[in-house]
Amino acid sequence: MSLKDLIFNDSGKNKKDVDKATKTQSQPSGQGDGAVFSPNPVQPNYGGSQPNYGNSQINGVADDKFVAMLEKIVADNNQSGVDYFEFKEALKNLANIPMDEGTKILTAYNILRAQGCSKTLLLSSIDKYVELIQNEQNAFNNEMATKIQQTVSYKRTEAEKAQNEVNELNARINELNTFIITSNQEANNEEVKLKMAEANFKQSVNKVISVLTTDKEKISNYIKEE
Numbered sequence: 001m002s003l004k005d006l007i008f009n010d011s012g013k014n015k016k017d018v019d020k021a022t023k024t025q026s027q028p029s030g031q032g033d034g035a036v037f038s039p040n041p042v043q044p045n046y047g048g049s050q051p052n053y054g055n056s057q058i059n060g061v062a063d064d065k066f067v068a069m070l071e072k073i074v075a076d077n078n079q080s081g082v083d084y085f086e087f088k089e090a091l092k093n094l095a096n097i098p099m100d101e102g103t104k105i106l107t108a109y110n111i112l113r114a115q116g117c118s119k120t121l122l123l124s125s126i127d128k129y130v131e132l133i134q135n136e137q138n139a140f141n142n143e144m145a146t147k148i149q150q151t152v153s154y155k156r157t158e159a160e161k162a163q164n165e166v167n168e169l170n171a172r173i174n175e176l177n178t179f180i181i182t183s184n185q186e187a188n189n190e191e192v193k194l195k196m197a198e199a200n201f202k203q204s205v206n207k208v209i210s211v212l213t214t215d216k217e218k219i220s221n222y223i224k225e226e
Contacts, residue, residue: 073132074129074132082115082116082121083125090108090111
C-alpha cells in the first residue's frame with residue numbers, strides 16, 4: 001500500500017481522529033522501538049502549496065502511520081554504500097549507551113568513516129532523502145487538491161446553487177406576498193365601492209317606488225271615475 005493509499009483510503013480515520021486533530025495543538029509524536037529517526041524530530045517546512053480549508057485553522061499532530069510510511073520510503077530508497085541511513089542506524093545502536101549526544105554522533109561517525117563515510121557524504125545524502133520526502137509531499141498535495149475538488153469544492157458548489165435557488169424562491173415568495181396584500185387591498189376597496197353602489201341603488205329604487213306608490217295613492221284618491 002502506498003503512502004497516498006494510506007492517507008486517502010484509510011477507513012480507520014474516523015470522526016474521533018478528526019476531532020482529536022481539530023482540538024489538539026501540534027505536538028511531536030513518539031516513534032516505535034524500530035524507528036529510524038529521532039523520537040522527537042523538528043518538523044521542517046519544505047514549502048509547497050497547501051490546501052485551503054476555508055477559515056478554520058487545524059493544528060495537526062504527527063501520525064505514527066504516516067511517519068512510519070515516510071521512514072519506509074527512505075529505507076526502501078537507501079543509497080548504496082554508507083550514508084546518512086547507516087549513520088542513523090549506528091546512532092540507534094548507541095541509544096542505550098550513557099553518552100551525550102555529541103559524543104554519540106562522533107562515535108557513530110568515526111565507526112562509519114572507516115567504511116568510506118564522510119561529512120560531505122552525510123550531508124548530501126540527507127539532501128537527497130529530503131528531496132525524496134518533498135516529492136511525496138508534492139504528490140500528497142496534488143492528490144489532496146483533487147480530493148478537495150471532488151468532495152469539498154463540489155459540495156460547496158452544490159450548496160451555493162441550492163442557496164441561490166432558496167434566494168430565488170424567497171424573492172418569488174416576497175413578490176407573491178406583496179401581490180396578495182395588494183390584491184386583497186384592491187379587492188376590499190372594490191367591495192366597499194360595489195356595496196356602496198348597491199346600497200345607493202337600493203335606496204334610489206326605494207325612493208322611486210315610494211314616489212310612484214305615493215302618486216298612485218294620490219291618483220286613486222283624487223281622481224274619481226266609475
